[in-house]
Amino acid sequence: MDNQILKVATRSNISPFFAMEVMRDANERQAAGEDILHLEVGEPCFGAPKEVITSAQHLLNQGHLGYTEALGLPAFRQAISAHYKSNYGVGISADRVVATFGASGAFLLAFLASFDVGDRVAIIEPGYPAYRNILQALGIEVVPIRPAPSSKFHKVIELLQQDYPLQGLIIASPANPTGTMLTADELSTLISWCNTHQVRLISDEIYHGINYDRAPTTALGYDENVIVINSFSKYYAMTGWRIGWMVAPHALIPAIEKVTQNFFVSPSALSQEAAIVALGCRAELDTYVQAYGKNRIALMKTLPDLGFINLHPAHGAFYLYADASNLTNDTTKLCKQMLKDIGVAITPGIDFDPRDGHKHIRISFAGREQTINEACVRLKKWKG
Numbered sequence: 001m002d003n004q005i006l007k008v009a010t011r012s013n014i015s016p017f018f019a020m021e022v023m024r025d026a027n028e029r030q031a032a033g034e035d036i037l038h039l040e041v042g043e044p045c046f047g048a049p050k051e052v053i054t055s056a057q058h059l060l061n062q063g064h065l066g067y068t069e070a071l072g073l074p075a076f077r078q079a080i081s082a083h084y085k086s087n088y089g090v091g092i093s094a095d096r097v098v099a100t101f102g103a104s105g106a107f108l109l110a111f112l113a114s115f116d117v118g119d120r121v122a123i124i125e126p127g128y129p130a131y132r133n134i135l136q137a138l139g140i141e142v143v144p145i146r147p148a149p150s151s152k153f154h155k156v157i158e159l160l161q162q163d164y165p166l167q168g169l170i171i172a173s174p175a176n177p178t179g180t181m182l183t184a185d186e187l188s189t190l191i192s193w194c195n196t197h198q199v200r201l202i203s204d205e206i207y208h209g210i211n212y213d214r215a216p217t218t219a220l221g222y223d224e225n226v227i228v229i230n231s232f233s234k235y236y237a238m239t240g241w242r243i244g245w246m247v248a249p250h251a252l253i254p255a256i257e258k259v260t261q262n263f264f265v266s267p268s269a270l271s272q273e274a275a276i277v278a279l280g281c282r283a284e285l286d287t288y289v290q291a292y293g294k295n296r297i298a299l300m301k302t303l304p305d306l307g308f309i310n311l312h313p314a315h316g317a318f319y320l321y322a323d324a325s326n327l328t329n330d331t332t333k334l335c336k337q338m339l340k341d342i343g344v345a346i347t348p349g350i351d352f353d354p355r356d357g358h359k360h361i362r363i364s365f366a367g368r369e370q371t372i373n374e375a376c377v378r379l380k381k382w383k384g
Ligand SMILES: Cc1ncc(COP(=O)(O)O)c(C=O)c1O
Pocket: 042, 101, 102, 103, 104, 105, 128, 172, 175, 176, 204, 206, 230, 231, 232, 233, 239, 243, 244
């Protein structure tokens, strides 16, 4: 019986993730036989490296894949520790590493372990919508910081200062949806501001490895108090494996362990094993990044002619965030029309920026070269 009387918790009263809704519409059209080009979701088109698949098949055939330790397999935690040493020259002891259900699972653990109901946590807008939505569901006050795209970095510190007191700050570099990256100096300035003001910095480094004109810096190189979150979903192209990690300060590990034991028991054993193999597949994965780089250039050339202007400088990740205000004041409507007329799925900006997102679009270029080129052809014809 559909009981209308029983309540639905108000904490679930958060915004949907519109990109996923666009994907659902696009998939429905595709299932009905339409020729759809997916530029809406940030999902690599290539899939996990070959060696990962082979080793996962072998593990499945061996049989036993049980629970692991709640914080992750010791071998997984060691492998992540070694990854920081070899890729960044940063020494992180394995007991600070936590295996998680993607970066998404890490957000939940990090927020639950670091913040109480009513705490104030700053996020940067436009930004990844789940930060805001998860924080809200947990009863944490979200404080949006909005540095204008043209303003210099010191503006961020100025805005943080205005909104102080804060208990936390979440940053992503490279960022979604803009692809912008902080320089090493900017990151270090932010970290020392957080340190002085006793603000917990959470650095989402999920797009590390996908960068075009500068190398990323990890927040772990500067301070023991930061939490770094990363995942196998993007550079490693393993979205559906739902495996990620977090590096947390020693002082937070017991809290995180209790939360993750009770929420998840343990992360997927198969995915942790596969992830260890993926860490050694950088040569193959770098060819994926080269492919995204070509797509990025093709779109950067085409989009301004179509009226999508003021592209944010996409130093990394695989998105272009563009201003469409010359074409519409309602990009949700524009994206729906585009999907219907020419089968090109693009995400409206409203996900990333509740204030100005209706004038922006986000295009993902994690697809194949042919997909991106065909999307450009269709968009040019559509524009007429
Ligand atoms: C900035 C950012 N963080 C986290 C996530 C979620 O990643 P995961 O698949 O590891 O949960 C995404 C996914 O698009 C993202 O863009």
